[in-house]
Amino acid sequence: MRKFKLHDGKSGAALTVRVTPRARRTEVAELLEDGTLRIRLTAPPVEGKANAALIEFLAEVLRTRKSRIEIVAGEKGLDKIISITDMSAVDVQQRLQEWIDEHEAD
Numbered sequence: 001m002r003k004f005k006l007h008d009g010k011s012g013a014a015l016t017v018r019v020t021p022r023a024r025r026t027e028v029a030e031l032l033e034d035g036t037l038r039i040r041l042t043a044p045p046v047e048g049k050a051n052a053a054l055i056e057f058l059a060e061v062l063r064t065r066k067s068r069i070e071i072v073a074g075e076k077g078l079d080k081i082i083s084i085t086d087m088s089a090v091d092v093q094q095r096l097q098e099w100i101d102e103h104e105a106d
Contacts (some may be wrong), residue, residue: 012085013092014067019078021045026057028100036079048055050092051075058082061099062092 012032013085016036023040043053074080
């Protein structure tokens with residue numbers, strides 16, 4: 001199992017993400033050496049479209065509501081810290097891995 005850079009917080013988990021906007025498709029691209037998750041998004045990085053697409057995609061991957069996912073740092077950059085409320089780092093790790101395993105064959 002891959003190790004993502006996840007942390008437990010008071011009300012949930014946090015993970016580091018590097019986004020690539022304007023990609024051909026929205027997907028989890030790779031796990032970087034430092035544990036950061038690289039995510040490709042079809043959305044452009046204008047007017048918050050890429051951030052909205054990232055939250056929507058993570059909500060789908062993690063099977064949770066969009067309201068439980070928040071960009072807490074890096075809103076205007078490519079590197080972001082994402083907070084997921086009411087979900088432990090172990091749960092996030094498991095759900096990310098399940099999604100990756102399901103979609104690796106695509």
